[in-house]
Each structure stands twice: as C-alpha cells, then as structure tokens.
Amino acid sequence: MLELRLVQGSLLKKVLESIKDLVNDANFDCSSTGFSLQAMDSSHVALVSLLLRSEGFEHYRCDRNLSMGMNLGNMSKMLRCAGNDDIITIKADDGGDTVTFMFESPTQDKIADFEMKLMDIDSEHLGIPDAEYHSIVRMPSNEFSRICKDLSSIGDTVVISVTKEGVKFSTAGDIGTANIVLRQNTTVDKPEDAIVIEMNEPVSLSFALRYMNSFTKATPLSDTVTISLSSELPVVVEYKVAEMGYIRYYLAPKIEEEEDTKT
Amino acid sequence: MTHTETLNILDEIESLVSDQLQVVSYKWLSRNFSLSSKTAKRLLKDFVDKHEKKGLEVVYTVSGWLKKRPSDYHTKLVSSSKLQEVEKEFNGTYFTHIYSVQASIPMDPAAIWNAEFVQAEELFKQPSATDNCLRDNRFCGISNCFVKRDIEGATANVTVQSKSGLNSSIPKVGHQAKSESTTAPAQNQSVKSSSDKEKPLPVSTSNKKNGQGDKSVAGAGGSLKNMWGRVPVKAEDGSAAVEVKNHDHSEAQKPSHDAESKGGSDDETRDVNVKRAPKNDSRKRKVIFDFSDEECEDVISLASPSSPKINPDSEQTKDSGPEKLDVRVSREIKADEPEVSEEDSQKNASADTSGARKNEKSKASSMEKIQASGSEAEVNPSKGRITDAPCSPKRKKVLKSRIDDRGREVTEVVWEETEKTAKKKEDSDDTSKKLNDGKSANAVNRAVAQKKSPAMGNAAATNAGGKAGSKKGGNVKDPKQGNIMSFFKRV
Structure with missing residues (x-):
C-alpha cells in the first residue's frame, strides 16, 4: 500500500514538466525514505535523478518498496488536470497495475481521481558515486536558462569553463561565436540572485546545448541552480525541489578532440 | 614497401592496439600510412599472425553469397570466435579479410569505426591547402571522374x-x-x-x-x-x-x-x-x-x-x-x-x-x-x-x-x-x-562505412551524418558526445 499526500501539488506538476521532455518512460521508486526516479534519455547521454524525501509529504505511507513504471507523458497529462493549489495524493496497491492520483481543491469542495495504468519498464539503474567536483557554480536558475537559450541560437555546443575569473559559457556556430562570462557576485539583495563560484581546479567542458535546454525546464522549481563540473565526470545540474528534494541532471560531456591539427 | 617500413608499421599497430586500445581497421591503416587497402589488410594479417597469442580480438569481414534461398550477396563483420560459424552460412567461394584489430570487441559496435570516422573528419578539416588521401580520392574503390591527381x-x-x-x-x-x-x-x-x-x-x-x-x-x-x-x-x-x-x-x-x-x-x-x-x-x-x-x-x-x-x-x-x-x-x-x-x-x-x-x-x-x-x-x-x-x-x-x-x-x-x-x-x-x-570522396567513404556496419543502426547513421549535419539537427547524435553509461555503472 502506497499513499503519498503532497500539499503543494504544483511541485509535482513542475517536476513532471521538467523531466517529461527528457525521458518518456520511467520507473518511480517508492521506499520509506522517499519517492525517487532515475532515468536516462533514450540516447543514454543524459540522466535525470529525482528525489522527493518522505519528510516533504504531509502524509507518507509506503509499506514496502515499490517500483511503478509510468509513461511520463501520460502522467503529465493527468497532473495537468490538477489545479496549482490542489493537494495531490498518489495512491497505489502493492502488486497492482494502476496508480491513482487524487486532486483535492484547497477548500475540499472538489475531489478528482485519476487512475493511470502502470507499465513494465526495463530500466537500468546506475550507481552514481559521490564525487568531489572541481568547480561548483551556483547561480540564478533563470539566468542559466537564459544563457542556454541564447547560446543555443548560435551553436549546438556550449563550453563551460570555470576559472578564477568566473564562469564562461561559450559557443560557436555558423553565424559566429558567443561568450558569456559570469563573475562571482555575492553582494546582492536577495540570496537567490547570488552567483557563487567554488573553484578547486579550473575546468572546461563542452556539452550539447540541446540537453542543457531541456534541463532548464526545471527552472520553475527553484530560483537557483547548481552546476557541478569536473573533468572526467558528467556535469551535474541540480535544482532543489522546495525543501524536500532535488532534481539532478547528469550530462556526459562531449569528448574533446585531442589530436593536433597542425598541417 | 620496404621490410623496415613494414616492421615499423607493425610496431605502431601494436602500440595502438595494446597501449592506446584503439581499434585499428584496415581503412584507418590505409589512410594513416597512405597504403593501399590491400596492403593494409596484408599488414593486419601479418600483425595478427605475429601477435596471435596476445589476446587480440580480430574482426573479420566475410563476404560472399549466402547459402540460404534466395541467395544474397552478403558482407558481414564477424569476430574471430564466430568466424567459422559464419563462414558456414556462405556458399562456395567467399572472401575473408581482416577488418580490424583491437584489444577487445567493443560493446558499442560503432566504436569499431569510430577511429576511422575521427580520422576522416580530421582529414577533411585540414586546411584546404593540404592534400590528403581523401581529397584526392586515392584509396577509394570508386573512381571519381572529377578528382584529378597531380604530380x-x-x-x-x-x-x-x-x-x-x-x-x-x-x-x-x-x-x-x-x-x-x-x-x-x-x-x-x-x-x-x-x-x-x-x-x-x-x-x-x-x-x-x-x-x-x-x-x-x-x-x-x-x-x-x-x-x-x-x-x-x-x-x-x-x-x-x-x-x-x-x-x-x-x-x-x-x-x-x-x-x-x-x-x-x-x-x-x-x-x-x-x-x-x-x-x-x-x-x-x-x-x-x-x-x-x-x-x-x-x-x-x-x-x-x-x-x-x-x-x-x-x-x-x-x-x-x-x-x-x-x-x-x-x-x-x-x-x-x-x-x-x-x-x-x-x-x-x-x-x-x-x-x-x-x-x-x-x-x-x-x-x-x-x-x-x-x-x-x-x-x-x-x-x-x-x-x-x-x-x-x-x-x-x-x-x-x-x-x-x-x-x-x-x-x-x-x-x-x-x-x-x-x-x-x-x-x-x-x-x-x-x-x-x-x-564526394568523403561521402563515399562514409557511405561505405555505413554499409559495412548495418548492425550499427542509428549510431552508424549518425556517424555518417558527421558534423556537417549535426549542427542543426537536434536529434542527430554527435559522435563526440559522451555516454553517461561510461561514467556510471549499473547497479
């Protein structure tokens, strides 16, 4: 028996919007610690990891670990039927092949039940080791979104370089090149506007902007985004989900050409 | 080609295969050392004969008419372990050449010609002033009436x-x-x-x-x-x-x-x-x-x-x-x-x-x-x-x-x-x-690559598309794009 009651139902809606473009089908894993998801995109270049801790739910009951395969597009369709202020309750039976989303209006005068069929999904669960990252950049999420959007109109690859001067996003395309440099800036009125750069080691990696842009779908979830970079490791783009968890996107870097092009 | 040259190349192949773990295919060899593909295949054969016991993996290309009806002309890439099995599928005369030599059979079949692809890209990226084997169509099996070679x-x-x-x-x-x-x-x-x-x-x-x-x-x-x-x-x-x-x-x-x-x-x-x-x-x-x-x-x-x-x-x-x-x-x-x-x-x-x-x-x-x-x-x-x-x-x-x-x-x-x-x-x-x-020569080469590896599927197509196509097509897979699976292990 599974019963999760989330008062701030809009969070779940935003979570779905932020991952459904990247992943079509995924298994939601429910355990006593929380509600989580890990899935790769179809080309196995990006990985999304979602965690909603049990403490974040008003009511969390999970008798036994349960993995529910869902089509995220369909799930998103159902969640769109919930109002932004609605309370969402996810219910499922052990061994059942459906999941029920219940939407309660804040005034309790409207209750909607949506039952969705589950599906069997063969998913590969990857172990993600904890790693020390060479550089960690925290910046306003809408700023990051804007940068990715702007750069993707110029080129298809962004090179993110962190040096002690700041973090540079650069791209090159047929029409020209673009460089956006952000400097550390912690003297701001609102802490979420700060740009914090922790650099242990300079790092420069290139990534496909297409994926970065799909990561920024999570921008509504959080005012800030944390980008962790390490050479030899996928970049981690993390958005906090309120106080209850996170969405982390992992993206494999593009392999730099090492060969010298001397003539 | 002189004996010493051959030895040098064989040494180089060995270092590439065993140290750098590169897939050395005859095509790559041919372009890299400006050899004809036949010579390159022969060199690979020599190399395999010489280093047979070192745990090399060899991919053969077997081509000929299949036994089953209707009989098709077929070209297959086969690992050495399955070579005999596959050869039985062929009718009468067939050809077996060494396609590539590598330390291990890659999980992703695209890796077999990754080196070739990177090489071809480099060749085409070279300044226009330089001549190379792709530009002059030197080793291509398809002659191109527009390519003239000079002195x-x-x-x-x-x-x-x-x-x-x-x-x-x-x-x-x-x-x-x-x-x-x-x-x-x-x-x-x-x-x-x-x-x-x-x-x-x-x-x-x-x-x-x-x-x-x-x-x-x-x-x-x-x-x-x-x-x-x-x-x-x-x-x-x-x-x-x-x-x-x-x-x-x-x-x-x-x-x-x-x-x-x-x-x-x-x-x-x-x-x-x-x-x-x-x-x-x-x-x-x-x-x-x-x-x-x-x-x-x-x-x-x-x-x-x-x-x-x-x-x-x-x-x-x-x-x-x-x-x-x-x-x-x-x-x-x-x-x-x-x-x-x-x-x-x-x-x-x-x-x-x-x-x-x-x-x-x-x-x-x-x-x-x-x-x-x-x-x-x-x-x-x-x-x-x-x-x-x-x-x-x-x-x-x-x-x-x-x-x-x-x-x-x-x-x-x-x-x-x-x-x-x-x-x-x-x-x-x-x-x-x-x-x-x-x-065009490039295109031909890429096309050839695709043909050789039908099993590659999407990956092959993407490779063939090359950089030229990849810029705008969001769905085209970039050959340089790393795979997340190579960073994290399955649980």
Missing part, C-alpha cells in the same frame, strides 16, 4: 587516368606558351621546377611513418572553414586583376585551356570536357549557365586556379609589363614554396579586397567565394594550376566574368578576354570539381 600521383598509388592526363598536359602547355609569347620558356622552366619541387613532397610524405603528417600534406576539402579561409584570397585576386587588366590573357590562359582539353581525353574528365568544350568556343554565357546550375562551390572554384600565382603576379604586374610579369611570376613560383606564396597571396588579398569591395559591394559576396576557392587551389599544386599561375593577372577579368554571369550584362565588355576567362573558368571548374571530389 604527386606519380609518386603515390594513384589512379592511372589522372596521372596520364596531367603528364600529357604539362609538355603541351609549355609548347604553346613558347609559340604564343616570349615568356614561354620561363614558364616552362617554372612549371618544371615547380613540378620537381612538388614531386619530392609527396615522396617525403609517403615516407613519413606518422599517418597524420601525410594527411595534412595534401587535399582540398569542402568544409565551411575552408570556404571562410578562402575569402580573403579572392579579394586579392580581384584587386590584382584590376591592376593587371592589360596583361596577356592569351598566353597564360591558352596553355591552361589546352591542358584541360587534353585532360578531357582522360577517362575521368570526359564528361566535364565534353560539356565544356562547346562552351569554351562559344560565348561566356553558356559557361555561365553551367556554373549557375552548379552549386556555389563550383563558382568558387572558378577563381581558384589562378590564386596561387596571383601573389607574385599582382606585385610585379604593377611595376612591369605583362611579359616581364609572367617571367617573374614563374620564377617566383619556382623559388617560393607553396606555403609562402599562400601567405603572400593572403596579404595581397586582404589589401586588394578593400578596393574590390569598394568597386562592387553587391558582388563582394561572390568575390569572397572566389577567393576562397583560390585558396583551395593553392592547396593542391597541380601542373594545370601552375600553368595558370602566369595568367593570374587576368584574374580580374575572371571576376568580371563572374559578375557578368550573375547580371548577364557585362559579357560584351571584353570579347577575347571573355573567351579566355571562360577557359579559365573551365580550369577553375576543374579545380572546383577536385574540391568537390574531395567531398
């Missing part, structure tokens, strides 16, 4: 036709030059000298152990970078042409024209020549039509033949009369190495460009393209081009013709000159075609 052909394994055409063209050029102008002897000398110089270059490249070096030496590719690089050169041509308007077009252009026509006798160039021959005799306009039909690249190529010569010519033409110019040009060409001339030409081009643009803003774009083509032409120092070099002062006329083509207005301005320019255009077309050939 270098004599040294390397080349298609026979291109050699003969080039050789025959050279002496004739010299002869005509003599008859037409006093400068002819100088031209001949220059041509010979240049040819002499060029010959040693290919030899040295072939001797190089490092495949990369070989590739960098030769070839004109069609990438955007190359096109951009060419632009300044064209501007030079245009300016030079303006200054040199009065120079003798007949001398330089005719020889080149003859060379081309003779080249036409060759199998490769037949089609081109047939089409062009009437055009040459007739007015420019016809030529123009052909060009207009062709893609921009061709247009660019038109100017290209003259570009290498332009630099010296333009400088001297200003000071002296046309005859002197030719002589000096030829001498300079002899003295200067191709690279030097390129640099000069670029400088000149940049300076000249401004003037040219002032004259014709609207035409500037076309000019740039032409310049770009010129730079490519420099890359491949062929005899035909050398002959063109003395004509460089006439380039300006060529540019005018271009304008005419687009506007169709100016054709009448200089009649004779226009004919000559037309000839030049033809020459340039040839060069352009060469450039195009490089591209």
Whole structure:
C-alpha cells in the first residue's frame, strides 16, 4: 500500500514538466525514505535523478518498496488536470497495475481521481558515486536558462569553463561565436540572485546545448541552480525541489578532440 | 614497401592496439600510412599472425553469397570466435579479410569505426591547402571522374587516368606558351621546377611513418572553414586583376585551356570536357549557365586556379609589363614554396579586397567565394594550376566574368578576354570539381562505412551524418558526445 499526500501539488506538476521532455518512460521508486526516479534519455547521454524525501509529504505511507513504471507523458497529462493549489495524493496497491492520483481543491469542495495504468519498464539503474567536483557554480536558475537559450541560437555546443575569473559559457556556430562570462557576485539583495563560484581546479567542458535546454525546464522549481563540473565526470545540474528534494541532471560531456591539427 | 617500413608499421599497430586500445581497421591503416587497402589488410594479417597469442580480438569481414534461398550477396563483420560459424552460412567461394584489430570487441559496435570516422573528419578539416588521401580520392574503390591527381600521383598509388592526363598536359602547355609569347620558356622552366619541387613532397610524405603528417600534406576539402579561409584570397585576386587588366590573357590562359582539353581525353574528365568544350568556343554565357546550375562551390572554384600565382603576379604586374610579369611570376613560383606564396597571396588579398569591395559591394559576396576557392587551389599544386599561375593577372577579368554571369550584362565588355576567362573558368571548374571530389570522396567513404556496419543502426547513421549535419539537427547524435553509461555503472 502506497499513499503519498503532497500539499503543494504544483511541485509535482513542475517536476513532471521538467523531466517529461527528457525521458518518456520511467520507473518511480517508492521506499520509506522517499519517492525517487532515475532515468536516462533514450540516447543514454543524459540522466535525470529525482528525489522527493518522505519528510516533504504531509502524509507518507509506503509499506514496502515499490517500483511503478509510468509513461511520463501520460502522467503529465493527468497532473495537468490538477489545479496549482490542489493537494495531490498518489495512491497505489502493492502488486497492482494502476496508480491513482487524487486532486483535492484547497477548500475540499472538489475531489478528482485519476487512475493511470502502470507499465513494465526495463530500466537500468546506475550507481552514481559521490564525487568531489572541481568547480561548483551556483547561480540564478533563470539566468542559466537564459544563457542556454541564447547560446543555443548560435551553436549546438556550449563550453563551460570555470576559472578564477568566473564562469564562461561559450559557443560557436555558423553565424559566429558567443561568450558569456559570469563573475562571482555575492553582494546582492536577495540570496537567490547570488552567483557563487567554488573553484578547486579550473575546468572546461563542452556539452550539447540541446540537453542543457531541456534541463532548464526545471527552472520553475527553484530560483537557483547548481552546476557541478569536473573533468572526467558528467556535469551535474541540480535544482532543489522546495525543501524536500532535488532534481539532478547528469550530462556526459562531449569528448574533446585531442589530436593536433597542425598541417 | 620496404621490410623496415613494414616492421615499423607493425610496431605502431601494436602500440595502438595494446597501449592506446584503439581499434585499428584496415581503412584507418590505409589512410594513416597512405597504403593501399590491400596492403593494409596484408599488414593486419601479418600483425595478427605475429601477435596471435596476445589476446587480440580480430574482426573479420566475410563476404560472399549466402547459402540460404534466395541467395544474397552478403558482407558481414564477424569476430574471430564466430568466424567459422559464419563462414558456414556462405556458399562456395567467399572472401575473408581482416577488418580490424583491437584489444577487445567493443560493446558499442560503432566504436569499431569510430577511429576511422575521427580520422576522416580530421582529414577533411585540414586546411584546404593540404592534400590528403581523401581529397584526392586515392584509396577509394570508386573512381571519381572529377578528382584529378597531380604530380604527386606519380609518386603515390594513384589512379592511372589522372596521372596520364596531367603528364600529357604539362609538355603541351609549355609548347604553346613558347609559340604564343616570349615568356614561354620561363614558364616552362617554372612549371618544371615547380613540378620537381612538388614531386619530392609527396615522396617525403609517403615516407613519413606518422599517418597524420601525410594527411595534412595534401587535399582540398569542402568544409565551411575552408570556404571562410578562402575569402580573403579572392579579394586579392580581384584587386590584382584590376591592376593587371592589360596583361596577356592569351598566353597564360591558352596553355591552361589546352591542358584541360587534353585532360578531357582522360577517362575521368570526359564528361566535364565534353560539356565544356562547346562552351569554351562559344560565348561566356553558356559557361555561365553551367556554373549557375552548379552549386556555389563550383563558382568558387572558378577563381581558384589562378590564386596561387596571383601573389607574385599582382606585385610585379604593377611595376612591369605583362611579359616581364609572367617571367617573374614563374620564377617566383619556382623559388617560393607553396606555403609562402599562400601567405603572400593572403596579404595581397586582404589589401586588394578593400578596393574590390569598394568597386562592387553587391558582388563582394561572390568575390569572397572566389577567393576562397583560390585558396583551395593553392592547396593542391597541380601542373594545370601552375600553368595558370602566369595568367593570374587576368584574374580580374575572371571576376568580371563572374559578375557578368550573375547580371548577364557585362559579357560584351571584353570579347577575347571573355573567351579566355571562360577557359579559365573551365580550369577553375576543374579545380572546383577536385574540391568537390574531395567531398564526394568523403561521402563515399562514409557511405561505405555505413554499409559495412548495418548492425550499427542509428549510431552508424549518425556517424555518417558527421558534423556537417549535426549542427542543426537536434536529434542527430554527435559522435563526440559522451555516454553517461561510461561514467556510471549499473547497479
């Protein structure tokens, strides 16, 4: 028996919007610690990891670990039927092949039940080791979104370089090149506007902007985004989900050409 | 190939396979060391025989008719462990060659030709001035009538036709030059000298152990970078042409024209020549039509033949009369190495460009393209081009013709000159075609790669698409894109 009651139902809606473009089908894993998801995109270049801790739910009951395969597009369709202020309750039976989303209006005068069929999904669960990252950049999420959007109109690859001067996003395309440099800036009125750069080691990696842009779908979830970079490791783009968890996107870097092009 | 060379290559293969864990395929080997693919396969065989017990994995390509009905001609890539099993599927005679040698069979079949793909990309990325085995279509099993190999052909394994055409063209050029102008002897000398110089270059490249070096030496590719690089050169041509308007077009252009026509006798160039021959005799306009039909690249190529010569010519033409110019040009060409001339030409081009643009803003774009083509032409120092070099002062006329083509207005301005320019255009077309050939050769190679690995599926297709296609297509997989699975292990 599974019963999760989330008062701030809009969070779940935003979570779905932020991952459904990247992943079509995924298994939601429910355990006593929380509600989580890990899935790769179809080309196995990006990985999304979602965690909603049990403490974040008003009511969390999970008798036994349960993995529910869902089509995220369909799930998103159902969640769109919930109002932004609605309370969402996810219910499922052990061994059942459906999941029920219940939407309660804040005034309790409207209750909607949506039952969705589950599906069997063969998913590969990857172990993600904890790693020390060479550089960690925290910046306003809408700023990051804007940068990715702007750069993707110029080129298809962004090179993110962190040096002690700041973090540079650069791209090159047929029409020209673009460089956006952000400097550390912690003297701001609102802490979420700060740009914090922790650099242990300079790092420069290139990534496909297409994926970065799909990561920024999570921008509504959080005012800030944390980008962790390490050479030899996928970049981690993390958005906090309120106080209850996170969405982390992992993206494999593009392999730099090492060969010298001397003539 | 000498025994020591073979040993060196075998050593290199060993280090690549066992230390760098690279997949060494015969194709990669062929391109890297400028060997024919047969030799490369033989080398791999030698290598496998020698290192059989070191735990190498060998991928064979088995081709032949299948036993099952309906019988198809089939080519399969097979690992050594399954070789016997697969061979049973084939009927009667079939061929088994070594396709590649690697430390282990890669999980992702695309990895088998990843090295080849990266190599091909590098070859095409090389500056347009360098010639390489892809640009001259050296090892491609499909002959391309547009690719002509130059003097270098004599040294390397080349298609026979291109050699003969080039050789025959050279002496004739010299002869005509003599008859037409006093400068002819100088031209001949220059041509010979240049040819002499060029010959040693290919030899040295072939001797190089490092495949990369070989590739960098030769070839004109069609990438955007190359096109951009060419632009300044064209501007030079245009300016030079303006200054040199009065120079003798007949001398330089005719020889080149003859060379081309003779080249036409060759199998490769037949089609081109047939089409062009009437055009040459007739007015420019016809030529123009052909060009207009062709893609921009061709247009660019038109100017290209003259570009290498332009630099010296333009400088001297200003000071002296046309005859002197030719002589000096030829001498300079002899003295200067191709690279030097390129640099000069670029400088000149940049300076000249401004003037040219002032004259014709609207035409500037076309000019740039032409310049770009010129730079490519420099890359491949062929005899035909050398002959063109003395004509460089006439380039300006060529540019005018271009304008005419687009506007169709100016054709009448200089009649004779226009004919000559037309000839030049033809020459340039040839060069352009060469450039195009490089591209086509690439395409062929990629296509071949795809065919070989049908199992690769999407990955193969993406590889074939290459960088060119990947830019805009969001769904196209980038060969350089890493895989998240290579960073995290499954639980």
